[in-house]
Structures are given as C-alpha cells and as structure tokens.
Amino acid sequence: MPKTAIQARRDLDRVTCFKKSQSIGARATIAVSSSGFSEEAKVIAKHYGIELRQLNEVSVSDINGLIRLDFVLFTHKRCCLVRAGVCFFQDLNWRLPDWNSADFIFPRGTNPFLPLFRSLDTDATWSLNDLWRQLQEATDPFVDIEMGSKPVARTVCFPYPGIVAVDMPTGSRCIRNVLLSLALSLEIEKVSIEDARN
Secondary structure, eight states: OOHHHHHHHHHHHHHHHHHGGGGGTOSOOEEEESSOOOHHHHHHHHHHTOEEEEGGGOOHHHHHHHHOOSEEEEEEEEEEEEEEEEEEOOOSOOOOOOGGGOSEEOOTTOOTTSOOEEETTTOOEEOHHHHHHHHHHHSOTTTTOOBTOOOEEEEEEEEEEEEEEEEETTEEEEEEEEEEEEEEEEEEEEEEHHHHHO
C-alpha cells in the first residue's frame, strides 16, 4: 500500500474513532495530530463537523476552555530511608545478603549526606543519599507502585567486595555490602487551576 494510502487509512481510522463521540452526546469533536491530516481525512472531518487541529496550535488554555478543568493532579514521589546497614568484608565468596547478615546498622537519624563510604582505590567518598541517587540512575525504584497506595518497602544491596571502607565511631572497616531499606510511595496532590497557574 503506498505511503499516502496508509496515511489516509490511519486518518480515516482516527476520524471514525472521533465520529463515535457524537453517539455519546459530545458537544464538539476536535481531532489533534502532531503530523497533520490527509486531504481524505479533511473531507470526512468536514462532513461530520469535526474540527482538525495541529498539536502545535493547541494551548493549555484552549484545552481547559473546552473541557473546563477545575483542578489538576500532581504526582509526588516519596522515599523514606527506613534502615541502612553494612556487611563487613570477610572473603570474595559473595552471597546475597539480608538484614540477618548485617554486621552494623546505622543509628536512626544518621545524616544521609555524610560521606560515610570511601573507596580504597581512589579515596573518593560518598553518602547514603549518593547511593539513593545511584539507584535512581540504574533503575526506576518506583516501578509497579500504585498511585495513592500505602508505602511499599523495598531493600537494595550495593556490593563492594573489599574495595570500600565505611567510617564508623569505632573506626574504619572494610565492607562487602551496603543494605538500604526504603519506603516508597506515589502521592497524588489535587490542586485547583488557579493555584496551579500561580
């Protein structure tokens, strides 16, 4: 099928979809496209009274004037550090750790921005907050968490097979793993249109 015919077919499918809105009592139907409409689609749209608009022609005020929103919803990602601990280095036989194998648990209220960890190779330092940022760069920790649901507890392990030391009150110790337990949630905030504009 030639490209123009394929485009026309897609446009006709779009218009047919919008045509159905008339059967549910919609006052007006507006089709918006980022790539424009074929001549065939324009003819059909004119016949059914469907207004065709380019995406770059539509503003927020245009949309709100049509659907008359009273509020908008903002999603906030929330993360609470529940527990942080380390396993001391013993040997190179790495095993998946759990909290029962943790040798040291950081006290509640530990400053997450303190440079607690130090590379034995480069002398670079980082904090619990830096680990949280590394986790977000590597994956999405909020995946499969439902909006507005109760916080979900997740534990993550950072393996350091004897190449990192942790600074503790009793001195510096070589570590094998860092464990973090996090309470994660997606909270919804309802904001009025007036407040959202300010």
